[in-house]
Amino acid sequence: MMAARMKEGRTGNRTRGRMGALFGVELRRALGRNPWFWTSLGVGVALALWAVWANWSAWGANQLRLAVESWDVKEFGYGGFSPFSQWMPIHCQDGAAGAFFSVWPILAALPYAWAWVSDAKTGVLAQQRTRATQDQVAGAKLLATAVSGALAVCVPLVANFLALACLYPIDPAFPNQVMEVGVWNGMPLAGLFYTCPVAFLVLWTLFDAVVGALWAVLVCALSALVADFLESVVLSYLVLQLLAYVGQQLYGVIGAMAADGSLQGVAREVQSGLDLLHLTQLNIVSWPTLALDVALLAVAAASLACVLRGRDVL
Amino acid sequence: MRITRRRLAGMVAIAMVVAALVARIAWVNVTYPHVRLETYEMGEWVPLDGDFMSYAGEGTAHYAVRVDGAQVMTVDDYRRAYDDGSEALGVNGNARCLVVLTLSIRNDGDDQGGFGLPLTFLVGAAGDETYIYSGASQYAIEPLRAYDGPETDDSWARGLGIDPHSQCQVHVAYLLNEGSEAVGKDAADTSFTLHLSQQPVRKMVRVRLAGES
Numbered sequence: 001m002m003a004a005r006m007k008e009g010r011t012g013n014r015t016r017g018r019m020g021a022l023f024g025v026e027l028r029r030a031l032g033r034n035p036w037f038w039t040s041l042g043v044g045v046a047l048a049l050w051a052v053w054a055n056w057s058a059w060g061a062n063q064l065r066l067a068v069e070s071w072d073v074k075e076f077g078y079g080g081f082s083p084f085s086q087w088m089p090i091h092c093q094d095g096a097a098g099a100f101f102s103v104w105p106i107l108a109a110l111p112y113a114w115a116w117v118s119d120a121k122t123g124v125l126a127q128q129r130t131r132a133t134q135d136q137v138a139g140a141k142l143l144a145t146a147v148s149g150a151l152a153v154c155v156p157l158v159a160n161f162l163a164l165a166c167l168y169p170i171d172p173a174f175p176n177q178v179m180e181v182g183v184w185n186g187m188p189l190a191g192l193f194y195t196c197p198v199a200f201l202v203l204w205t206l207f208d209a210v211v212g213a214l215w216a217v218l219v220c221a222l223s224a225l226v227a228d229f230l231e232s233v234v235l236s237y238l239v240l241q242l243l244a245y246v247g248q249q250l251y252g253v254i255g256a257m258a259a260d261g262s263l264q265g266v267a268r269e270v271q272s273g274l275d276l277l278h279l280t281q282l283n284i285v286s287w288p289t290l291a292l293d294v295a296l297l298a299v300a301a302a303s304l305a306c307v308l309r310g311r312d313v314l
Numbered sequence: 315m316r317i318t319r320r321r322l323a324g325m326v327a328i329a330m331v332v333a334a335l336v337a338r339i340a341w342v343n344v345t346y347p348h349v350r351l352e353t354y355e356m357g358e359w360v361p362l363d364g365d366f367m368s369y370a371g372e373g374t375a376h377y378a379v380r381v382d383g384a385q386v387m388t389v390d391d392y393r394r395a396y397d398d399g400s401e402a403l404g405v406n407g408n409a410r411c412l413v414v415l416t417l418s419i420r421n422d423g424d425d426q427g428g429f430g431l432p433l434t435f436l437v438g439a440a441g442d443e444t445y446i447y448s449g450a451s452q453y454a455i456e457p458l459r460a461y462d463g464p465e466t467d468d469s470w471a472r473g474l475g476i477d478p479h480s481q482c483q484v485h486v487a488y489l490l491n492e493g494s495e496a497v498g499k500d501a502a503d504t505s506f507t508l509h510l511s512q513q514p515v516r517k518m519v520r521v522r523l524a525g526e527s
Contacts, residue, residue: 064346071347073370075512078349166338169346174516175444176435176509185442195441 019136022128026144030112037111037148044107044156050096051088052163058094060086064168079173080180083164084197088157089204090182092281097160101281104153105237108212109219111148114229115141116220116308138308142217149216150209153280157205172197186284208280214297221304240277247274350515353507356381359420360519365511367430371468373461373475376423379510382483383416384521386501389450396454396485410500412487413445415508415521419458420481426463428475431455434510436488436521438503445488445506457482 031037060081067076079085088097100107119125119141128137173181175194183193193200215236223232247270254267272285279293317325354360362374387395389406392414413436421427436445461472476482490496508519 068346072514075366075368078513162335162339166335166342169343169348170339171348172351174509174512175437175442176512183442185444187442190442191440193442194437 018132019140022132022136022140023143026115026140027147030115030144030148031151034111034148036114037152040107040110040152041155044100044104044152045159047096047100047103048088048156048160049163051091051094051100052160052167054094054096055086055091055164056167060167077177077180079171080177081168082171082173082197083161083168084170084193084201085173085177085181085183086164086168087201088160089208089281100156101278104212104280105215105219105240105277106233107152107156108149108216109233109236111152111216112145113149113216113220113223113233115145116224117227117229120224120227135309138305142220142305142308145216145220146213150213152216153212154205154209157208161201183282184284186286187282188285188287188290189282204282211280211294211297214294214301218297218301218304221301221308224308225304244275244277247271250274347514349513352515352517354517354519356384356519356521358519360510360517362429362511362517363515365513365515365517367433367473367510367512369430369468369471371471372430372473373425373427374429374473374511376421376427377429377475378420378422379429380418380420381415381508381519381521382418384506384523385414386410386523387412387414387487389497392450392454392485392487398453400453406497409498411497412448412450412489413501413503413506413523414485414487416483416485418481418483419476421476421478424478426461426475426478428458428461428473429510430473431458431486432474434486434508435491436506436508439505440503443503444491445501446491448487448489450489451485451487454485454487457484 063076064081067078067081070076085091088100092098092101116125116138119128125137132140173183173194175185178184183190187193189200189203192203219229219232219236222236223229226232226235251267251271254263254270255261257263268284269286269289272283273289273293275283276293276297279290279297357380359378359380362377362379364370364375366372366374388408388410389412390403390408392412393401393403415436419429432447434447437443438445455474458474458476460474461469463469490499490501492499504523506521508521509516510519511517
């Protein structure tokens with residue numbers, strides 16, 4: 001019995017070791033000299049820095065100057081000019097920030113979601129399969145895809161914050177400055193934003209990273225299903241656009257159902273819930289709806305990933 | 315791991331970028347002014363010392379404020395307790411929507427001065443909900459009055475004040491900042507932060523409802 005357990009343990013360790021080694025190889029392929037990863041990251045960071053420049057040159061510099069000039073004369077919503085309140089997921093109405101939050105699904109998929117289809121065509125997949133199980137190969141590849149997708153979304157956010165911190169002083173914001181800040185009561189983590197903005201920053205970055213990772217996995221699995229990466233990117237992106245459009249239409253329909261405006265809240269919730277395209281920016285949406293969106297994304301990604309397990313390349 | 319010349323150059327470049335970032339962020343935060351935060355407890359006098367809610371012209375130089383108590387009330391209960399009886403009762407529902415603070419206000423100066431009481435606000439425990447000064451307070455704050463001294467450049471920005479070297483107690487009502495819907499909602503919070511000034515020092519008081527530990 002003891003011997004059987006030891007044997008089982010050794011086999012388990014070997015399996016984990018093989019999986020780890022395979023994951024290491026995939027991660028190096030995904031993040032190392034992978035031009036698609038660096039292109040995606042470059043575009044994301046460029047948009048994030050452009051957003052800072054647009055914010056600063058359009059009004060930020062002038063408003064901050066006025067705030068500093070009237071420092072001991074007039075209240076100017078000073079906390080509204082901190083890197084926290086000007087951060088891209090909060091101030092996403094400007095061109096570059098808006099563009100980033102419109103193309104993040106492509107940026108997340110671009111680095112490595114093509115790997116399965118490409119490796120299947122070139123024979124790399126079959127070669128890997130001779131040395132590891134189907135689950136190990138699929139697991140390592142999807143995990144590396146998830147990491148690359150997460151980095152493609154969250155690195156630009158970090159770059160945006162650091163660039164803003166080079167321009168605006170770090171000061172806490174308060175809920176009475178909501179007009180300057182834009183974090184309204186009812187937005188997810190709004191309380192944390194006002195009480196501990198660093199924790200807000202970290203948690204929202206992690207949330208976006210998770211969404212980016214799930215999306216990259218979903219596109220990777222979908223590409224295996226349709227056997228074409230470009231088709232899967234276009235198809236998944238069109239579905240996001242369609243859902244956002246349907247949400248917008250439903251907002252009008254549901255809102256008009258009650259003349260006294262009592263269904264406005266429900267209408268907004270439905271619209272925000274269906275607008276997965278803007279999931280990574282801060283919206284007025286309740287926690288249950290947000291959690292449901294992420295859960296749906298996770299279920300879709302996991303279901304499609306199961307397809308890869310059943311598609312043995314040998 | 316062998317450190318090649320190329321790898322070394324990369325590491326030096328990254329270190330330089332990080333150092334430049336840190337230096338720039340430090341410079342910005344040393345150069346620009348910062349709002350100092352001061353937090354007080356209920357029962358403690360808060361010296362306003364020139365700190366203001368909206369304009370320096372409020373005249374808070376010799377003013378001090380103390381929170382003596384806090385309770386939640388319906389609009390009718392509040393009016394019965396503190397109004398002059400001219401307002402109609404029974405038209406605002408039975409929601410316990412008002413957070414009523416008992417404030418002691420002291421003016422140690424030689425002129426009226428004042429402070430921006432109607433701009434003060436409460437923040438609920440979660441940190442994202444504000445309770446703003448309610449118009450229902452207009453009779454209950456009668457001991458306070460607008461600036462009545464000689465007209466000066468900033469007299470329009472003066473806060474509400476009391477006589478020099480005097481003290482008064484008022485009962486100020488705050489209402490959830492949700493427009494007309496707020497009157498129909500019970501105040502759910504039991505602890506708050508009262509903001510008495512915003513700049514150059516933000517002075518806040520931790521407030522707990524009577525009976526809450």
